Amino acid sequence: MVDDKLRTPGAVRDAERWTAHNYHPLPVVISSAEGAWLTDVDGRRYLDCLAGYSALNFGHRHPQLIAAAHAQLDRLTLTSRAFIHDQFADFCRELAELCGKDLVLPMNTGAEAVETGIKVARKWGYQVKGVAAGQANIVVAEGNFHGRTTTIVSFSTDEDARADFGPYTPGFTVVPYGDLDALTAAIDENTVAVLLEPIQGEQGVVVPPEGYLPGVRQVCTERNVLFIADEIQSGLGRTGATFACDHEGVVPDMYLLGKALGGGIVPVSAVAANADVLGVLKPGQHGSTFGGNPLACAVAIEVVRLLATGEFQRRSAELGERLRAGLEGLLGKGLVGVRVRGLWAGLDIDPALMSGREACERLAARGVLAKDTHGSTIRLAPPLVITEEEIDLAVTQLAEVLAG
Numbered sequence: 001m002v003d004d005k006l007r008t009p010g011a012v013r014d015a016e017r018w019t020a021h022n023y024h025p026l027p028v029v030i031s032s033a034e035g036a037w038l039t040d041v042d043g044r045r046y047l048d049c050l051a052g053y054s055a056l057n058f059g060h061r062h063p064q065l066i067a068a069a070h071a072q073l074d075r076l077t078l079t080s081r082a083f084i085h086d087q088f089a090d091f092c093r094e095l096a097e098l099c100g101k102d103l104v105l106p107m108n109t110g111a112e113a114v115e116t117g118i119k120v121a122r123k124w125g126y127q128v129k130g131v132a133a134g135q136a137n138i139v140v141a142e143g144n145f146h147g148r149t150t151t152i153v154s155f156s157t158d159e160d161a162r163a164d165f166g167p168y169t170p171g172f173t174v175v176p177y178g179d180l181d182a183l184t185a186a187i188d189e190n191t192v193a194v195l196l197e198p199i200q201g202e203q204g205v206v207v208p209p210e211g212y213l214p215g216v217r218q219v220c221t222e223r224n225v226l227f228i229a230d231e232i233q234s235g236l237g238r239t240g241a242t243f244a245c246d247h248e249g250v251v252p253d254m255y256l257l258g259k260a261l262g263g264g265i266v267p268v269s270a271v272a273a274n275a276d277v278l279g280v281l282k283p284g285q286h287g288s289t290f291g292g293n294p295l296a297c298a299v300a301i302e303v304v305r306l307l308a309t310g311e312f313q314r315r316s317a318e319l320g321e322r323l324r325a326g327l328e329g330l331l332g333k334g335l336v337g338v339r340v341r342g343l344w345a346g347l348d349i350d351p352a353l354m355s356g357r358e359a360c361e362r363l364a365a366r367g368v369l370a371k372d373t374h375g376s377t378i379r380l381a382p383p384l385v386i387t388e389e390e391i392d393l394a395v396t397q398l399a400e401v402l403a404g
């Protein structure tokens, strides 16, 4: 029997009635949030262990970010790039400094940053590397997730993401992730870039073998190919460092950033690269009406300043060890695989026990929100403001779900 005093069932029904079914959300209806905690329309509280797929690295409504947004709303929200506004230079400079790059090109969504990276790499290939017209190719990895546009799904290996969206954009070569020999063999004289996630998030927090990323860096340098790191989910503190590439001391030619860059308030994405790469773009060749708008810049400046303190990277690294210890304790007790980097974990549940979806439904009933990725794999990515006690709570609830 459904309790007819609860608002959730009706709100779930309405949401399903009025939208395309391109998502299968858990049946919770959130109305407010703070830090690592969500509250639903019936007043029930949940620990957020997804953090908007890492768009909420600093937690819900971080006071410094909310204050910046409020102040900017009262002054100026949009100019378009036809004019320059007073938040623009600070954002680009501070983000460029965080990345150790010369230049920043701001966009809105992650997929737009990826599209920007692809366009820049192709133009660089023709104008700088000297690739013959129309021949540029980009090497990508199996199991990738780079977004949802028609070009990006053209090189997805996930049939759900790709099927029936053709004709597909040519110019991509797919190789197994983590296999340096295969990647090296796929590079030819027309290769302009290697595009990789340094850790594959949607695939289930898949960490490549040690030495892979430095190997990719080396072969890209030797063959005059751009190394594009899609750090949209792995970057900005998630893994216990500013960038996942930092763990292996690797500096790509291009960082693709998004998600947490907008502080969980506005969509902000960016490409950061040196002038010899981003400098290939001239006026009229690329752009976005909303990219780099004043509200986005005002929020993202504060995001960069939060990261510049190093506090969130430290928290992620330290608390990540606690998360790792807790989760590894569940190996053989319902978990058959655990991968942890900072406050980012991919868990493989024994498929004989339950699906990832079922585990997430049971966790939700216990006040912990997480999301399955594929089959029996779930991902934990709590806001980096989560406390030790809250990590223990999540692990305890997971243990009880797995115990049945």
Ligand SMILES: *Cc1c(COP(=O)(O)O)cnc(C)c1O
Pocket: 053, 108, 109, 110, 111, 112, 114, 145, 146, 147, 148, 197, 201, 202, 230, 231, 232, 233, 234, 258, 259
């Ligand atoms: C989420 C994500 C994207 C796409 O970002 P959107 O803002 O959803 O377009 C691209 N790459 C990676 C690695 C992501 O996790």
